Amino acid sequence: MTTHAITVTVNGAQECLDVASNTTLLQMLREQLGLTGTKNGCEAGECGACTVLVNGEPVNSCMMLAVEADGQEVLTVEGLAPEGRLSPLQEAFVAHNAIQCGYCTPGMLITAHALLQGNPQPSEEEIKEALVGNLCRCTGYVRIIEAIEDVAQDGAAKGGQ
Amino acid sequence: MFARPGLPRFDYVQASTADEAVTLLQDYGPDARLLMGGTDLFPGLREGRFGARVLIDVKQLPGMRQLDHDDETGLTIGAAVTMNELARHPVVQARYPVLAQAAGTVASYQIRNRATIGGNLCNASPCADTAPATLVLEAEFLLYGLQGERAVTAGEFFRGPGQTALRPAEMMVGIRIPASPSRAAARYLKLGRCRSGDLSLVGVAVCGFGNGDGRHAFRIALGSVAPTPVRASEAEAHLASQPAGEAAFAGAAEKAMAASSPISDVRGTAEYQRAMVRTLTLRALRDVWAQLLA
Ligand SMILES: Cc1cc2nc3c(=O)[nH]c(=O)nc-3n(C[C@H](O)[C@H](O)[C@H](O)COP(=O)(O)OP(=O)(O)OC[C@H]3O[C@@H](n4cnc5c(N)ncnc54)[C@H](O)[C@@H]3O)c2cc1C
Ligand code: FES
Ligand code: FES
Numbered sequence: 284m285t286t287h288a289i290t291v292t293v294n295g296a297q298e299c300l301d302v303a304s305n306t307t308l309l310q311m312l313r314e315q316l317g318l319t320g321t322k323n324g325c326e327a328g329e330c331g332a333c334t335v336l337v338n339g340e341p342v343n344s345c346m347m348l349a350v351e352a353d354g355q356e357v358l359t360v361e362g363l364a365p366e367g368r369l370s371p372l373q374e375a376f377v378a379h380n381a382i383q384c385g386y387c388t389p390g391m392l393i394t395a396h397a398l399l400q401g402n403p404q405p406s407e408e409e410i411k412e413a414l415v416g417n418l419c420r421c422t423g424y425v426r427i428i429e430a431i432e433d434v435a436q437d438g439a440a441k442g443g444q
Numbered sequence: 445m446f447a448r449p450g451l452p453r454f455d456y457v458q459a460s461t462a463d464e465a466v467t468l469l470q471d472y473g474p475d476a477r478l479l480m481g482g483t484d485l486f487p488g489l490r491e492g493r494f495g496a497r498v499l500i501d502v503k504q505l506p507g508m509r510q511l512d513h514d515d516e517t518g519l520t521i522g523a524a525v526t527m528n529e530l531a532r533h534p535v536v537q538a539r540y541p542v543l544a545q546a547a548g549t550v551a552s553y554q555i556r557n558r559a560t561i562g563g564n565l566c567n568a569s570p571c572a573d574t575a576p577a578t579l580v581l582e583a584e585f586l587l588y589g590l591q592g593e594r595a596v597t598a599g600e601f602f603r604g605p606g607q608t609a610l611r612p613a614e615m616m617v618g619i620r621i622p623a624s625p626s627r628a629a630a631r632y633l634k635l636g637r638c639r640s641g642d643l644s645l646v647g648v649a650v651c652g653f654g655n656g657d658g659r660h661a662f663r664i665a666l667g668s669v670a671p672t673p674v675r676a677s678e679a680e681a682h683l684a685s686q687p688a689g690e691a692a693f694a695g696a697a698e699k700a701m702a703a704s705s706p707i708s709d710v711r712g713t714a715e716y717q718r719a720m721v722r723t724l725t726l727r728a729l730r731d732v733w734a735q736l737l738a
Contacts, residue, residue: 284453284454284455285455285456287456304453304454304455304456304499305450305451305452305453305454305456306450307450307451310450326450326490327487327490328483328486328487328551328554328555331552331554334554337557340528340557341553341554341557342554342557342558343554343555343558346481346482346483346486346555346558347482347558348456348482350456351501394553394554412553412640413553415552415553415640415641416551416552416553416554416555416641417552
């Protein structure tokens, strides 16, 4: 099986890697770069635990090959808190107890982050629609939606994000 | 034991020309698979429904991600245009709303960023959401092979579950849709087990043209309720033979139900799906008519 030399920007840093043809972006992030914040829930595109941004858009990293990320920009949950300081969205998840086991949380955060980038004041309906591809087995969705609404309102109070 | 062992072994090749892609297809035969968004391909490989020695990535070939519109010639969509791109494209929303709506019902936002219209059509699942839209829009599919390009109508393309008019070593490069008349309205109604994010149990696409002056026409296509997506031609003829209105719509909904032949499975019984074809067809016709009169 062939390997491919790729250059990919992950959380702002350029990485040069050799990846096998069948390595998924999820495997590359977790196993080659040690970025284990991104989770493997179903490996079938159903649960969203593996969500990352590729060029600013959320995708399921279990459903994309690492070699397809050549030349692209990837953002993982680690990139939301680059200096180890939590982002306002992450703080809101903590404040609202929007986390129980935490397995879905990285994907939830990345999807919500992308939503707020494009639409700083989403309605409840828009938040629900954006989160269709992120399943949570324990917290329930109400607290997660409240946390996202909180940041949206904060952003609005400060005159947009 | 690892429950999720990743993807089986294969080689990945990014084709640099359409000729290279079809030559590779020819050389490898059934051992090669074309790759676009991978959202049907990867689950199939993981579950062992089929194997592949080589995946040929064709989504970056020239024109594959392009969308062109002309008032006279209509819309040409590159096969690798994604569901999100279709769902939010202003021209598709305004002139071909049935396609924008259908694309917007596929899976989740993340999947729609990867899933392509060409992959949806070539995978040829009876429940492919964009397929009924291509039937009512009377689309033509552009297929490229070693002998060059040919066009096949949507009606001729779907042959059975997973079966299409694609020949060996042929690939879809685009979808061509005739110009839409200025007075047109449409609705795609999809029934899943939950409100969103599920495959369809029944999909109904309705297009309407014209207005209350007696010259109007409707087109209806159904997904998930037969071995292929199907056009409900008798229902359309029923509507053409009389003034539009409740009585005509009810009769057409009965005929649409008769055009369906669903099978019972874990997701729903045949009786339920048939009844829902009637209900959704009626609702979609009322909605399209109200839009035309507005
Ligand atoms: C969680 C999940 C939910 C889903 N929900 C829906 C849904 O609600 N509605 C729906 O319709 N679908 C759904 N799907 C199925 C899938 O996302 C769509 O069918 C999608 O549009 C496939 O496109 P793709 O680009 O990913 O295709 P790929 O997986 O890349 O390809 C699909 C098939 O077509 C072949 N192929 C690819 N490109 C070409 C080409 N140019 N010419 C000829 N053959 C080609 C491939 O070899 C493969 O057999 C879902 C999938 C997942 C994983
Ligand atoms: S692990 Fe990728 S969607 Fe579940
Ligand atoms: S907190 Fe456990 S899955 Fe969401």
